[in-house]
Amino acid sequence: MREAGSRKSFVFRDHLGLIVRKYISAVVTVTVIVMLSSMMGFGEGFFTNFIIGQCVGTCAFAFTFTALICLRWKGPLVQMTGAALAMAAGACAGIIFGAFLSGKDLFFYIPEKSELIVQVVILTVMGGSLFRFILNSQEKIRQARERIQTEKIKRLTIEKKVVETNLRLLQAQIEPHFLFNTLSNILSLLDTDVDRGKVMMNDLISYLRLSLYKTREEMATIGQEMEMIRAYLNIFKIRMGERLSYAIDIPESLRGIPFPPMLIQPLVENAIQHGLEPRIEGGDISIAASAIPGKLCIDVADSGLGFHEGSHWGVGLTNIKERLDSLYDGKARLIIKENRPHGFLASIEVPHDRD
Amino acid sequence: MTEIRAIIADDEEQLVIYLESMLSRIWPELVVCGRAGNGREALELMELESPDIAFLDIKMPGLTGMEVASQCSRQTRVVFITAFNQYAVDAFENEAMDYLLKPVTDERLSKTVDRLKKQMEGDTPPAELKGVIEEVIRAVGRPAASSHLKWIKALHRDCIRLIYVDDVLFFKSSAKYTTVLTVDGESLIKKPIKELTDELDPETFWRIHRGTIINAGCIDKVSHSLTGRLAVKLKGSSEILTVSRSYAHLFKQM
Numbered sequence: 001m002r003e004a005g006s007r008k009s010f011v012f013r014d015h016l017g018l019i020v021r022k023y024i025s026a027v028v029t030v031t032v033i034v035m036l037s038s039m040m041g042f043g044e045g046f047f048t049n050f051i052i053g054q055c056v057g058t059c060a061f062a063f064t065f066t067a068l069i070c071l072r073w074k075g076p077l078v079q080m081t082g083a084a085l086a087m088a089a090g091a092c093a094g095i096i097f098g099a100f101l102s103g104k105d106l107f108f109y110i111p112e113k114s115e116l117i118v119q120v121v122i123l124t125v126m127g128g129s130l131f132r133f134i135l136n137s138q139e140k141i142r143q144a145r146e147r148i149q150t151e152k153i154k155r156l157t158i159e160k161k162v163v164e165t166n167l168r169l170l171q172a173q174i175e176p177h178f179l180f181n182t183l184s185n186i187l188s189l190l191d192t193d194v195d196r197g198k199v200m201m202n203d204l205i206s207y208l209r210l211s212l213y214k215t216r217e218e219m220a221t222i223g224q225e226m227e228m229i230r231a232y233l234n235i236f237k238i239r240m241g242e243r244l245s246y247a248i249d250i251p252e253s254l255r256g257i258p259f260p261p262m263l264i265q266p267l268v269e270n271a272i273q274h275g276l277e278p279r280i281e282g283g284d285i286s287i288a289a290s291a292i293p294g295k296l297c298i299d300v301a302d303s304g305l306g307f308h309e310g311s312h313w314g315v316g317l318t319n320i321k322e323r324l325d326s327l328y329d330g331k332a333r334l335i336i337k338e339n340r341p342h343g344f345l346a347s348i349e350v351p352h353d354r355d
Numbered sequence: 356m357t358e359i360r361a362i363i364a365d366d367e368e369q370l371v372i373y374l375e376s377m378l379s380r381i382w383p384e385l386v387v388c389g390r391a392g393n394g395r396e397a398l399e400l401m402e403l404e405s406p407d408i409a410f411l412d413i414k415m416p417g418l419t420g421m422e423v424a425s426q427c428s429r430q431t432r433v434v435f436i437t438a439f440n441q442y443a444v445d446a447f448e449n450e451a452m453d454y455l456l457k458p459v460t461d462e463r464l465s466k467t468v469d470r471l472k473k474q475m476e477g478d479t480p481p482a483e484l485k486g487v488i489e490e491v492i493r494a495v496g497r498p499a500a501s502s503h504l505k506w507i508k509a510l511h512r513d514c515i516r517l518i519y520v521d522d523v524l525f526f527k528s529s530a531k532y533t534t535v536l537t538v539d540g541e542s543l544i545k546k547p548i549k550e551l552t553d554e555l556d557p558e559t560f561w562r563i564h565r566g567t568i569i570n571a572g573c574i575d576k577v578s579h580s581l582t583g584r585l586a587v588k589l590k591g592s593s594e595i596l597t598v599s600r601s602y603a604h605l606f607k608q609m
Contacts, residue, residue, distance in 0.1 A: 176438070177414075177438045177439065180438040180456075180457045180458060181367065181370075181438045181457055183457075183458050184367075184370055184373070184438070184457040184458035184459070185367060185369045185370065185373075187373065187458050188369045188370060188372060188373030188376075189369060191373065191376055192369075192372055192373070192376070238369070239367045239369070240366070240367065241367075241368050241369075243366075277366070277414075277416060278416045279416055280393045280395065280416045280417050307508055307515065307517075314505050314506045317506060317517070317519075318505050318506070318519075321519050334519070335516070336506075336516060336517035337511075337514050337515065337516050337517075338514060338515035338516070
């Protein structure tokens with residue numbers, strides 16, 4: 001993340017290697033060009049040609065470099081035109097500077113050699129552009145490789161996260177505290193109220209069957225998830241007695257919609273564990289689902305303790321949030337609000353095309 | 356011999372009934388003189404009845420069984436009941452304390468009963484539990500795995516909301532509050548920037564200014580201003596945030 005941030009800014013030092021490479025190639029090209037032109041009729045000695053060549057190369061490079069820095073936020077077409085113009089201007093300036101350095105009388109020299117100068121300028125722009133193109137392609141290839149590498153790392157990180165969450169999920173559904181408390185209740189009911197004991201046993205069986213099988217699948221339906229949650233809440237209804245009441249309101253039309261398993265249940269578990277169980281008076285839970293264009297919302301509201309210190313409610317929520325992010329690639333949301341007058345209102349929003 | 360009196364406290368009524376029926380089988384002479392459904396009731400009952408024995412569920416609303424035992428001024432022998440997993444049970448392996456695991460079995464309860472009977476016949480005074488309990492609470496109530504702040508309680512419009520920390524684009528201090536910006540807009544929290552800096556994961560959250568912390572995962576562009584100052588633009592926000600010189604090192608390539 002740190003690298004991504006700084007690559008966008010222009011830090012001279014980071015680009016030093018590239019700049020040196022570009023500069024050397026520019027000077028070599030232009031020297032070759034000027035040498036070629038000299039054979040065609042500059043008619044001067046090697047020394048003058050060499051000086052002019054160096055100057056043209058350096059100036060063309062410096063001008064282009066400056067232009068590209070100034071145009072660094074612009075589109076590629078503007079950059080290309082700008083670079084070409086800067087190269088031409090740089091070449092002209094280089095010839096004048098080079099001629100001056102080799103002790104020519106500029107007033108006479110320039111008009112005399114005007115045709116050649118035009119040739120040199122054109123060749124410089126062509127050669128320079130070609131080199132720029134080649135170097136840029138190399139740079140692009142390098143960047144592409146780097147991107148592939150980053151993508152690979154990202155993919156592996158995501159895969160690792162998925163495995164971790166799945167493991168946590170498996171651990172979560174057979175939470176020992178829940179299981180042993182429920183079994184204690186069933187044992188007790190076998191002595192005092194066999195029929196209710198049977199009902200509770202059946203609810204435990206449905207809950208375990210649905211949660212254990214469904215977690216291994218990619219998708220369940222909202223209807224199946226609600227069946228599981230109903231069994232779960234029935235168990236707590238017996239355990240907590242009068243202290244718990246619940247309502248599940250799912251429109252018939254939404255029951256068949258596919259939904260990832262064990263995503264709503266942790267919200268319900270959270271509501272009971274951190275909201276209602278620790279509250280002396282208990283309270284109620286209501287679960288509702290609704291669809292609006294493009295979105296499917298599941299709300300779990302409770303009238304429990306709500307936000308309070310010294311509770312670990314955040315752990316469960318973090319798991320849900322991370323799973324939502326990886327399942328829906330960041331397009332799903334988990335919204336946790338305060339329920340009035342007390343308690344939590346948790347909503348899951350996932351993208352949904354209704355057809 | 357005077358009668359021995361006990362109370363049972365568990366927030367799940369069925370479990371109170373069950374334990375009572377088990378006790379009546381295993382220890383018929385014991386008189387259960389009170390039942391409580393939460394920690395506060397349990398404490399009141401203990402003060403009022405001054406029972407010889409208290410069976411206390413650990414996880415109860417109001418007060419936990421541990422809190423009840425350590426706050427009670429009476430001399431009562433306490434047996435804790437818990438559905439905790441094995442790891443937590445290790446904390447209870449202590450001479451002074453007795454505990455029963457849920458579901459309670461006849462065999463295990465008999466052992467506890469024998470031990471209680473022996474203590475009472477030998478006239479051993481109930482163990483002083485306060486110190487032991489504090490130790491256990493410390494061992495069991497260990498901090499969550501991640502010590503960095505994950506959820507932020509913030510005021511969003513008129514409503515309190517929990518914001519997942521990775522959804523935050525940046526924090527900015529204003530007069531009395533700290534503004535939290537997410538794609539949903541602004542929320543307010545009371546915690547000052549300085550305190551937040553210590554609590555947030557420094558890998559993701561960079562303090563770039565005395566009054567600004569940004570989510571580095573959301574950086575869109577970093578640019579130089581004409582004076583050489585760095586300025587950051589974040590994805591999903593149009594605001595340009597300046598980086599003060601003392602934090603510019605964060606943006607040097609590592």
